[in-house]
């Protein structure tokens with residue numbers, strides 16, 4: 001379901017920490033089209049999270065541009081809050097709000113930002129919970145849920161904003177192995193439904209099956225970018241070959 | 249050294265000569281009320297300014313951060329008695345409160361208000377640090393999740409971070425009240441009829457020099473010790489609850 005419509009364009013983004021001592025991103029460029037699923041892989045510390053978090057400005061790039069729907073998010077005059085509504089984000093450690101029930105987690109932002117009335121948001125929440133088979137958890141607090149349930153709720157919380165793109169940062173890395181699949185299944189469903197997704201993941205099987213394009217990062221750079229089959233079966237860059245020999 | 253060498257002509261019994269209790273018992277009870285009121289009201293009044301100071305302290309703006317830092321440093325690095333005197337004679341020398349205003353019929357507002365204001369201003373410097381710690385103790389991922397949903401910074405602070413921070417600092421806040429029960433004794437120097445002042449008054453009126461203070465000490469202890477133990481127990485329970 002990849003289209004030719006460009007949704008996100010990253011142009012030569014650099015990110016430094018500690019006044020340039022740490023170079024997390026060394027000039028990354030990337031385009032994501034509407035309906036596309038892009039998987040990002042690479043060794044730990046290669047800059048995957050930093051690049052993903054630059055997409056919704058959780059990290060502000062030191063230089064470069066990030067266009068979302070044609071708007072340069074790195075421009076200081078842009079109200080980033082308006083754009084973040086359209087970019088759902090899912091974290092490794094779920095980050096559900098522990099003092100809110102599952103339903104309140106889902107409805108908090110849409111209601112507070114007046115995108116929906118309380119009733120509309122509840123209805124949407126119930127619909128989403130039903131879709132993931134967790135309707136009976138609506139009034140539970142997050143600490144009563146398993147890791148897999150928490151992550152699926154976190155995904156649903158992001159979906160309740162009706163985003164144009166979903167950003168995932170190692171969504172299954174903190175899960176017990178037996179819970180990984182319930183989360184990957186949900187993500188697979190989302191991809192099938194045409195959601196634009198950028199997924200940082202170590203699940204190579206998932207990347208190969210679901211992604212339209214895979215990006216390999218190392219040392220703050222995108223070293224290789226290809227369809228999953230070509231990237232995994234005939235890697236070009238020595239660092240990618242080395243990486244694949246370790247993880248596959 | 250024998251007893252007389254240390255205590256002169258004070259007999260052991262003079263610590264416990266409670267003969268004044270019949271006549272002054274009611275007065276002392278009122279004084280306990282005064283002390284508790286001073287402590288509770290000043291900490292409650294301190295909460296909002298402290299919250300503001302804490303959030304300012306965490307701001308990226310250097311000026312905002314500096315103002316809050318200066319306030320906290322000033323109030324934590326000077327004696328409460330000095331602060332109280334400056335506020336009483338300076339601020340409330342300029343702003344007169346009518347002498348005939350009374351709270352519960354025995355607390356003249358012209359003394360109570362300056363006392364409470366001084367204690368609250370002092371306490372807000374300490375409570376601000378408690379809040380700052382509480383806010384920093386909330387996982388940064390909570391803010392990131394809130395911001396990634398498009399919530400502005402202050403909304404994510406109000407809806408997501410503060411509710412969690414405040415729950416974490418409730419025990420420390422209760423401890424601040426315990427501290428204030430003790431610290432408020434300093435208000436006796438300005439004639440506020442709280443517990444310490446009452447002890448002094450009874451000592452003067454009855455020529456029983458020591459026992460009134462023994463009684464005051466016992467009362468302070470009987471309020472604060474059980475209170476601190478209860479707070480500790482609640483804290484332990486909260487910590488267990490968090491681990492679920």
Ligand SMILES: Nc1ncnc2c1ncn2[C@@H]1O[C@H](COP(=O)(O)OP(=O)(O)O)[C@@H](O)[C@H]1O
Pocket residue numbers: 017018022023024042043044045046047048049050051
């Ligand atoms: N807030 C930060 N302060 C300093 N260094 C950071 C910060 N965030 C990330 N880094 C550094 O940037 C590099 C890339 O990190 P990251 O994007 O998290 O890698 P990945 O997600 O691929 O494991 C690492 O060397 C990391 O130590």
Ligand SMILES: [Mg+2]
Pocket residue numbers: 048049050170
């Ligand atoms: Mg990472």
